[in-house]
Amino acid sequence: MLELPKLARPQGGPSPGLIAWVLLALGALLVSGCASRGGTIAYDVADFGAPDPISQTALQGDYTIAPLDKLKIEVFQVKDLSGTYEVDLTGRITMPFIGSVRAVDLTADDLASELESRFAQGYLKNPEIGVGVAESRGxxxxxxxxxxxxxxxxxxxxxxxxxxxxxxxxxxxxxxxxxxxxxxxxxxxxxxxxxxxxxxxxxxxxxxxxxxxxxxxxxxxxxxxxxxxxxxxxxxxxxxxxx
Structure with missing residues (x-):
């Protein structure tokens, strides 16, 4: 049980001194109650362990690409364009012919659609492109x-x-x-x-x-x-x- 501060308590009726004592006591109670450890989760953890490897944590279908993610991009029947691409810190990837493409905050399907649109502009006829997240690092x-x-x-x-x-x-x-x-x-x-x-x-x-x-x-x-x-x-x- 929380103990109130040991202040000299004024005698008699509700004098200004008594009111001040009560306010000080309540203040100490509130501060102690709000700024305490409490709870039952363990404290002072020396080595609380790293999370599961990314390979053990399946990404959701609506996962959005983050900086430093590695993407597996397959361009149907164009092996020279297919491969693994890393998203840089600005959130972009660079591919032959079309150059820099924004990838961050897009889903894999969204990026595939964007790449198909970019390659269709004079580089490939009816391109079919698949994008997967090979490694999530960001x-x-x-x-x-x-x-x-x-x-x-x-x-x-x-x-x-x-x-x-x-x-x-x-x-x-x-x-x-x-x-x-x-x-x-x-x-x-x-x-x-x-x-x-x-x-x-x-x-x-x-x-x-x-x-x-x-x-x-x-x-x-x-x-x-x-x-x-x-x-x-x-x-x-x-x-x-x-x-």
Whole structure:
């Protein structure tokens, strides 16, 4: 049970001193309640593990191409044009004859249609082109809860928890930096671990890497009820506990 501050309590009726004491006590109660670790997801994770390899995580049919993705492009009956193409950091691929083509944010089918249209403009007659995602390297992670700009953000290269939160505008005024959860797919199961941002910022705890597919949830007033219930009621079985 939370103890109120040990202040000298004024005697007598509801004097200004008593009112001030009550306000101070309530303030301490609110601050302690909002900025506490709590919950049952394990903290102080030394090695919480990397997510499943991309090959074990099937992409959805509406997956949109991201920077650094590798694409398998098949141009029917034109072997010289077929092959593996990598999306550069600007979100484009470069192919013979037609040059640079925007690929980012398109589905594989959308890009195939665009390539057929480009090659049909004087290069190939009735081209038939298939596009597949051979390797997803860019992709995205999700930042939810009490941050200033919740959303989906690209993961390009090494990214840490603090960097991911910074991309979302930082923790908002109602957020609890002592209670941040990462949800991750490991060995085919959805797992979770909790982190205290205040100790990471002071160097007391390491800033963990985050990966494509991760969901980061900052506890606080703006966290959705479903996430809050998950964070608070999650049982502990191991470092990264299965959902």
């Amino acid at each position: 992709s995205v992670l999700t930042v939810e809860g009490s941050v200033k700009t919740p959303g989906v953000y690209p993961v390009i290269g090494r990214t840490t928890l603090l960097q991911a939160i910074a991309r979302s505008g930082g923790i908002d005024e109602y957020g609890n930096p002592k209670r941040v959860a990462i949800f991750r797919q490991i060995d085919g199961q959805r797992m979770a671990a909790a982190f205290d941002i205040t100790t990471i910022r002071t160097g007391e705890a390491p800033d963990p890497d985050v990966f494509r597919g991760d969901i980061i949830v900052v506890d606080g007033n703006n966290v959705r009820r479903a996430w809050r219930d998950t964070i608070q009621a999650f049982p502990i079985f191991q470092i990264f506990s299965p959902l």
